[in-house]
Amino acid sequence: DIVMTQSPDSLAVSLGERATINCKSSQSVLYTSNNKNFLAWYQQKPGQPPKLLIYWASTRESGVPDRFSGSGSGTDFTLTISSLQAEDVAVYYCHQYYSPLSWTFGQGTKVEIK
Amino acid sequence: QVTLKESGPVLVKPTETLTLTCSVSGFSLSSARMSVSWIRQPPGKALEWLAHIFSNDEKSYNTSLKSRLTISKDTSKSQVVLTMTYMDPVDTATYYCARKKWGDPFDIWGQGTMVTVSS
Numbered sequence: 738d739i740v741m742t743q744s745p746d747s748l749a750v751s752l753g754e755r756a757t758i759n760c761k762s763s764q765s766v767l768y769t770s771n772n773k774n775f776l777a778w779y780q781q782k783p784g785q786p787p788k789l790l791i792y793w794a795s796t797r798e799s800g801v802p803d804r805f806s807g808s809g810s811g812t813d814f815t816l817t818i819s820s821l822q823a824e825d826v827a828v829y830y831c832h833q834y835y836s837p838l839s840w841t842f843g844q845g846t847k848v849e850i851k
Numbered sequence: 852q853v854t855l856k857e858s859g860p861v862l863v864k865p866t867e868t869l870t871l872t873c874s875v876s877g878f879s880l881s882s883a884r885m886s887v888s889w890i891r892q893p894p895g896k897a898l899e900w901l902a903h904i905f906s907n908d909e910k911s912y913n914t915s916l917k918s919r920l921t922i923s924k925d926t927s928k929s930q931v932v933l934t935m936t937y938m939d940p941v942d943t944a945t946y947y948c949a950r951k952k953w954g955d956p957f958d959i960w961g962q963g964t965m966v967t968v969s970s
Contacts, residue, residue, distance in 0.1 A: 738914065777956035786947055786960035787898065798958075830898060834956045838911040840888070842898040 739763050739833050743843035749851040756818040758846045760831035765811045768835065775835035778807055778816045781845075783829045790829075791816065818848070825848060853877035853885070855948050855961035862967050863938050869966060873931040873948030879908055880926045886954040887931045889922065891944040892963075899944075902933060903951070920954045 741762040750756040765777045774794035785849035789798045791807040794814055804819045818825055831843040857873035871889070878885055888903040902922040903911045912920050921934045931948060945965045948958035 745852075747932075775956075786949075786963055788959075788960075789956060789958050792956050830897075831964075832956055834951075838903070839914070839958075840900045842900070844897045 739841050741831050741841050741843040743846050747847040749849045750821045753820050756821050758816045758829055760814045760843050762812045766833045766835035774810055776814050777832045780827045781831045808847055810832045820845050853959045857948050857961045857964040864970050867938050869935045869938050871933045875929045880924050886951050888949050889933045890947045893944040938968045943968045
């Protein structure tokens with residue numbers, strides 16, 4: 738199975754400041770035939786299911802604010818919140834969907850207000 | 852509007868078998884590219900993918916839990932069922948079902964159902 742490792746486990750950021758979360762996969766999730774990274778990011782608020790934010794490593798889901806952006810390729814990826822808002826307090830998960838029959842998530846990164 | 856809703860027991864005893872049902876609407880379980888997974892999350896912990904069923908009835912399981920899991924679907928009822936045998940307190944978690952299109956990530960999730968394993 739592909740292991741997804743996020744860093745840090747938690748971070749506290751001041752309102753309006755940038756938050757950066759990293760995700761590393763144990764093997765590449767880049768499908769070379771279409772040059773797409775099979776990597777997604779989810780946001781989970783307390784008591785709610787995960788919400789898809791970004792897929793193909795950098796494509797925002799419809800309705801997701803543009804302060805959320807994803808980058809990276811191969812095994813190293815980043816989720817950036819350019820200007821943290823109070824409603825962004827949540828746990829964020831990266832997820833690989835490269836494997837055709839087995840999917841895994843990172844351990845999560847908790848984002849709080851400093 | 853696409854929705855998924857989980858249902859099942861809130862409490863099960865150790866060694867018992869858990870049966871959960873995911874009722875879907877807004878899409879057909881027989882449509883090409885459409886499929887459904889079960890994913891769980893122990894309190895305060897990370898997400899763990901459990902099992903998946905495709906539109907052609909092909910199934911896939913988490914290798915570490917494969918011997919305990921069975922996934923099935925009833926297309927006419929728009930339901931996906933997960934059974935997990937020999938439940939243990941470490942299986943206490945919120946169990947989610949989620950939709951997945953072939954080649955895409957999980958896009959729509961149910962609200963989840965909390966299952967506690969205790970005698």
